[in-house]
Structure formats: C-alpha cells, structure tokens
Amino acid sequence: MATLDSKIPAGPLAEKWSKHKAEIKVVSPANKRKLDIIVIGTGLGGASAAASLGELGYNVKVFCISDSPRRAHSIAAQGGINAAKNYQNDNDSVFRLFYDTIKGGDYRAREANVYRLAEVSNSIIDQCVAQGVPFAREYGGLLDNRSFGGAQVSRTFYARGQTGQQLLLGAYAALNRQIAKGSVKSFPRHEMLELVIVDGKARGIITRNLVTGQIERFGAHAVVLASGGYGNTFFLSTNAMNSNGSAAWQCYKKGAFFANPCFTQIHPTCIPVHGDQQSKLTLMSESLRNDGRIWVPKKKEDVEALRAKKKKPSDIAEEDRDYYLERRYPAFGNLVPRDVASRAAKERCDAGFGVNETGLAVFLDFKTAIERLGEDVIRQRYGNLFQMYEKITDVNPYHEPMMIYPAVHYTMGGIWVDYNLMTTIPGLYAIGEANFSDHGANRLGASALMQGLADGYFVLPYTIGDYLSHEIQSPKVDTTTKEFDEAEKSAKARIEKLFSIQGKQTVDEIHKKLGHIMWENVGMARTKESLEKAITEIQKLRKEFWADVKVPGTANEFNQELEKALRLADFLELGELMALDGLNRNESCGGHFRVEYQTPEGEALRDDEHYAYAAVWEYTGKDSAPVLHKEELKFEAVHLAQRNYKD
C-alpha cells in the first residue's frame, strides 16, 4: 500500500521553494528531446504546462475533448486573477496573499503549497502581459486592480469580465507557437478513457477519438492530468456541459489517491434556476460584489408582494431592505468569501425571504453604485455581465436589481499531489482544479486562474524535471505491451456494456436524478442523515443506470450520448465518494457545512483537534470500501482561528 509523503521541503516557509528548486535535478537539453510527456486538458493549467514543457524541449502530446484547445472551461472565468504585486500601495505582500488564501480556505490547505502559489503569483502577471494579454489599465498606462471576496486589498487583475478568456488565449497562443514548432502535438476531440501503468509508473493513456470512435494508445515517460473539476456531478452547475471528472476518476481507480472530495464550492452569485428543462447555471462574476449590494426585504408582506409581482424591488423603501451581509459582516460586507455569502443567502431564503416565485433568490442591486458613479462607469466595468444577465432573464439590471442564488461552481477537492504536484502514482502529475492542493475547504475568488497558471508555467516545469532526470535511460514507451492491451480491452468493454443495456432512460434523465440527490443531500447544508441517504440513493441509482440506460447509435461514430454515458458512469461513483467524505468529516469548514457543527451565530464550526487533515481516499476495488489516509496539516506560519469577517 502506498503511503503519503507530501515531500514538503524543510526550512522556513518563505525559503522552501527557492531551496527546493536549487536542490532538485534538471534534465539536459539533449536528454529532454528524448523524453515524452502527455498532458490531458488544455485549460489554463494544461495549456500553460504543455507550452512551457514544449519550450523546454520535451516532446509533448496534448489532448482535449473540444474541437480546439481554446474552448476549455477556463475561458469562462470572468472576474480576475490575484497577485501580490502591491501596485496599489495598500500594504499587500506575498505573505498577505498567502494568509488570505489559507484563511479563506478555512485552514484546510497545505501551508507550503499555498505560500509557493502566492510567491509565484507576480511572475504570472508579468508573463501574461508579455504575451499580450490586454489587462485593464489606468489612464497613466499602468495596470488596474479591483477587489475580490476574502481580501481587504485590491490585488485582482482583470480584462473586463473576460479575464479567463484572455489568460487562456495567452496560454493557447504560447501553445500554438509550440505546435507550429513541432515540440507539441495537439489532439483535439480526443477523450482519455484509461491510464496505463507499467511497472508501477504512469506510462501512457488510452483515448477515444470523439469523431471516429477509434480507440488509440499513446505512451510517454510522464502523464500530466489537467482535466479540471467534477462540479457536474450535480448536473446543474456553472461548469461547461462537457466538463467532467472522468480522467481524474480513471486515475483514482488505477491507484491515484483522491483528496477531500466533499469540498465543493457553491458560488453565491448565479442566475437562479427557472425550471426543470434547464441544462446549466450561469455565473454572475464575484467582481459584481465590488459595487453591487445584496439584500432581501425585511418584511414578509414585501416578499409576498414581490412574488405576486404587485411590487417592484425599486418600490421597497431603503429602511425596509435587509442588506444582510453588511449587517452580519461589517468589516468585509458584501465581499465576504463565497461560502459565507452562499450560506447567508440560503439562511435568508430558508427563513422565507426569497424574492422570486420559487423563493430561492436574493437581490444584487447596483442602485447605490449607479447613483455614485453613473451608469457609464458601471457599463464600462460590467457591461458584458449586465448584457448576459438581460439576455438570459429578459430583465434590465441597470433599472431593476439582479436576482441571484448560489450554485455549484468549483471543486477544491481532487487528486492528491505532493509538493512536486506528483500523485501517488509515480510519473502521474495533477495540476489546476484537477488536484486538491491549494484552496483548502473554500477557494477565494480570482485564485483559480492564479493556481492553474502557477502550476503550469512556474511549478510543474521545474518539478517534473526532477522525476524525468531518472528516466533519461528509459527508451520510448512501447504501446504494444500487455499493459496497453489490458487497458484498451477494459475501455472497450465499458463501451460495449453501455450499448448492450438498451434500457428505457436517457443519460440526461439519470444524470438529473443524480444531480437532485447531490444538491439535496450533499449541497450547501449537509447532515449525517442526508449524507447516509445520499450514499444509499446513489448506489441504487448506479444499479438503475447499468440496468436501464439507453445509449443510441454505435461506438464507431461521433456519438455524444456515448460520451455523456461514459462520464455519467464515473459521476455515479464519484458522487458516492463525495458523500462518504462529507460523512467522515464531522466538522464544518469552508464549503463543507455540516448542520450539526455550527456556532451559535450559524458560522462554520471547525474541529481542529480531530480534523486538521486532508482526507485522502484510496480505491480498493469495485466491491470494497475505499480506505482513508490522513495527511496531517501542520501550521507553522499562521495561527488557527475561527474565521472572522465581522471586524
């Protein structure tokens, strides 16, 4: 059985990364040319890693499920990217960014990794500007910043409401340059179905060509997983429709441990659900909380009048509005972290103050900001978000407040990695949202982009060299061995099994049922009973899926239903592990809120004595329970305290 060695370098926190870089081995240019690396996914993590590794001289193969690397879901990130530049002279620093991130994550992340993230954050901004990312600027020509939740400084760099798009286009351009040079080969519309392990090391993958259905084999000296998160377990989320957890899950089933699966981020500002035909939820950027104020009416009769459309929000007098975040958290106000804002919205709606027909919405109001700054300034800052809102809801947010409600957005949990970003399978790395390492139990806004690019540009290219320096004698991986045969056979068997069922329910119908179980029982508020119920119901639904799903068409063609079915099969296992992990963690922290564990004021109540660890799960087979390993989290630079956003 593998044991957990986080490989955190010794020495003072601020010196660990420099010291580690000086100590790890490098590979000579002549040897890099002989080494092959596979990168799965082309979001910020995957694209930046593949480009950087190509620049270094490795032979890289990069795979994505979309028709172009540029479509990866990082493209949809709106608000911004954090860095400790202190351009605003507001006393920001690497330590402050580190501290905010550890605190925002409710003290459930690894100190050394988070410090390194803050440390390399400044280089990311430099890199992106050099690539031609058109960040917002002041009239003097220097970069502009704004504020995000969980911070009292302005350290967020942005490109209108399309920061993720611009950063991804930067990384994609760097990737294109390497593709043109021939150092990277791109495989769009290819989905990884299996990881291949030879002599205990990750040596390749099995993929399905999504256009022809052809099953293909690829060998390499190392495999990098950059396949994103698993928020779509919930069916409805802000993730793209094709985002899935399958690549990570297949690695888990081959021996990569999975950490903190229950840590799910529910984002407070999303457009509310409108009906049962809905396919996905749309995020309204956290940056809106810079100028928008969140409220519900104080009086129940106003709530009734709003629901019956007898009153408009603008009819409700100032003194009859409850700006509940400003009331409960005076120091941070509307800019409290996401988990806190989401729970506060749920609390008001559960108390009967939800403002739409379903009772599941609160207002995000720009009236004060428009009066203070004028409509033009607001349009300049958030124009595309306001337009997006109006196109979806048919309501003009310049005149009436937006209605918002929390929705599943991001998964902090993921494949366990050590300080070098290597998983428990030698030669298999996980970066970006696919790993678990930097955000603890709650990710701060504008930190996902930071982590994806930190891992891909500035961490993995160094740490992977240390492993590959031991591989310079390894010949090209032979893909005709029995290990590749077996992996291919297993992938083909799953596909054949799915076609053989020909039941009565479509993939989406079953996925919606899973989403319902997850949202009701493993969502914003969890209890021992709800989590136990989820486990039973998911097991039942999984049986139903394998007995009654209907997958049309054949394997050897462009078959989107087959793609979805393969992914749902994995979500149906992943969802159970999420519930099991939530059941194990008898405390509340960050996005994991167990109703049994809360302070008298309704805040998350951690149990540092018993749960200051990352819960790391090992797969032990189809019919046996996963084994829990614990990575103890040691805090040397920060003092563990209950998060306080009040004063």
Next chain:
Amino acid sequence: MNLKLKIWRQKDAKSKGGFETYHVENISPDTSFLEMLDILNNNLIHEGKEPVVFDHDCREGICGMCSLHINGHAHGPDEDITTCQLHMRKFHDGDTITIEPWRSAAFPVIKDLAVDRSAFDKILQAGGFISVNTGGVPDANAIPIPKKDADESMDAAACIGCGACVATCKNGSAMLFVAARVSSLAKLPQGRVEGARRAKAMVAKMDELGFGNCTNTGACEAECPKGISISHIARLNREFLSAKLKD
C-alpha cells in the same frame, strides 16, 4: 410553445445531407435554444431515433463552441449573442425554425450540425502569438500602455473564434477572425515587435486553407456575437501592406 423544426442531418463528412422535419411541444419561452434541442434529442432517443449532433459547451456565450445557422442567421435572430444565449422567447408559438450547420468550404461538416473548424487553429499557429518563452520577462508595469490602446486591444481580443463571420460571409472569408487577432496584438507594444511577420504569415495561411477574400460587405460584423468591428480589418490591411512594402 409548439414548434416545427427543419434540421440538417448528415451522417458524416462523406455522406450527402438533407433536411428532416421534427416537432417539439410545450416549450417554455424561458428555455434556451440549445435546451430546446436537448428536449428534442431526449424525445428522439425515446423514439429509437438518432439524436441530432451539435457542438456546444459553456452555454454562456464565451467558449465559441456552439455554431448554428438559425433561420438564415449565424447564432439566430437575436443580436450580439451566441446560439447558447438565444432564448425561445425570441420565437412565436407555431413557428417553423430552420437549423443548419455553418456553411463554408473551409469548415467541412463532421456530422449533422457539427463542423470542423481546425483551420482557425492553423491560422493562429502560423503567427497569432508573441514569441516569448515562460520566464525572464520584464515587470508587468515596466511598459505603460495608454488606456485607449489597451481598450482597443481588448475590443479585438473579445473574439471567441466561433466562425460566425466565415459562415456569414458570401466569400467564406476569415478576414474578421484574422484581423481581430492581428489588431489585438498590434495595439500593444509587446505585439509590435513581430507585427509585420505576423500579418503576412496569418494572411498567407488563411489563403492557403481555402478561405475566400474580403469584399467589404460588412456581413461579418453584423452577425458577430461579440460585435467585433470591421475597422480591425482596415488595421489588418494596413499592417499587411506596410509589411509587404518593407519586403
């Protein structure tokens, strides 16, 4: 709402395609266009028929994956949006809606409504980047950039690479797509260094891949979901001509 749909069906790139007619019922006006197609597909699967293949992903108008020609318009009748942001309230009960894939020689149909847009990747690989490696770059504030230039660069960089411009152009030209990238980088000092080489390489690749020429009809700008202005084409032409004059 009850609707009649005329949808292009085509088994694969080699087969001949044609329109098939379908009906959907009880569609809520708040449903998005792609959700309406999800409903149709769900019905088709239950009826034992093959669902309609169409590209889509983020469903919030930014990934550029969705690509439908609806009633003769790229991304449908509403302005400044992608297909995934189009909602059924823009249609009327009883309407007949015609749905086709992008039509362009450079974007061959793969199946039904999905096309191959890899030509766009190839154009960008020819020169749509700034040649810097990771690391060793100056501080982000080392070179001040006038706000106006940064804003104009961002205007062009808003392109999502969906291909509506090509599908709309009677010549099947990719000029707006190429211009958006060239113009975005040309407005920044970092991008000026390779400006001449970039414009020539990208235009040459565009011609090689079978895209048509620009005859300034402006149709691309009118159908662009991100409202990318054809003034960027003028800038591309200037960049291209001045590069050629220096040869």
